[in-house]
Amino acid sequence: MQTTILYIGRDAEITIVMNRLLNARPEWKGICVCTDEEAVSILEAQNVDLVLLGNGIDVECEKALRSNINALKPGVKIIQHYGGGSGLLYGEIMTALS
């Protein structure tokens, strides 16, 4: 069974890389977006197991995002993704899902 992971980050280049990295593993399905509106649409439309908050999300946006995520998908884990690439990604996701 695939784990659906939603990544939200403001840098389009990093978002493309994250999409490639997340979807390179058959056990993960990655959905990567740059805007909060896109993120909310995804959360409204389908199952999400884990949310990764990426770069460039300011404090106010993060607060609103967390509130929206908790309202739309109560109990879903939300973690900060650091580093912007493959170095920490596997460990972050494994820790969050364990």
Add this chain to the structure above:
Amino acid sequence: MSQFILHKENTRGHANHGWLNAHHSFSFANYYNPERMHFGVLRVLNDDLIDGGMGFGTHPHDNMEIITIPLAGAIAHKDSMGNSAVIKSGEIQVMSAGTGVSHSEFNALPDEKLSLLQIWLFPNKKNVTPRYDQLALDLDARRNNFQQILSPDQDDAGVWIHQDAWFSLGKFDEGFETEYKIKKGGNGVYAFVISGEVTINGQTLSKRDGLGIWDTNSISFKANAANAEVLLMDVPMEF
């Protein structure tokens, strides 16, 4: 009462990609060990050996303080901020990835191996403007002395980063003893032996061993071999 964690050299994660022989003190890439996720804000300590002319193509980073210390050879660096530089052994490079930066890193020499330490710290502030710096270090200043090479203060010795962390490098004569005072309450120290053998707080450490110590204000140090080299990373334990 001080606490410690010992990471012997042969317990590190290992990935040999042919052109890259990497050892990871903490979980990195495909190496995942839930017991080795970080030491305070110190998240990555990679000990990389890279073949001549080889390296990492352009890739992104964000929200991470990235410090590179070449131990032998030279790195050719290019980034999206417009920096293009070579960092040689005896120098230190720092990059605050902040809102996002892309860079490439290659062995600048075609026929020699490049040995480097790459260290990532969680920043104390997210989404800062990306920045780059490098500095040539005075190698004489680390003889029988912990030479500060990094701090949080732009006006202090070494390079600076967005974190309450201090790094020091020392190269010691056999039998030299000293004490290192931790710079800030709540910080711990992760000691990494680059070469030789040393004793820290009663623990004997060999080449590439790591020792993390916290809940203390200072550590005792003794060099057991000539030219023992040690990197101390004084970092916040809470973040």
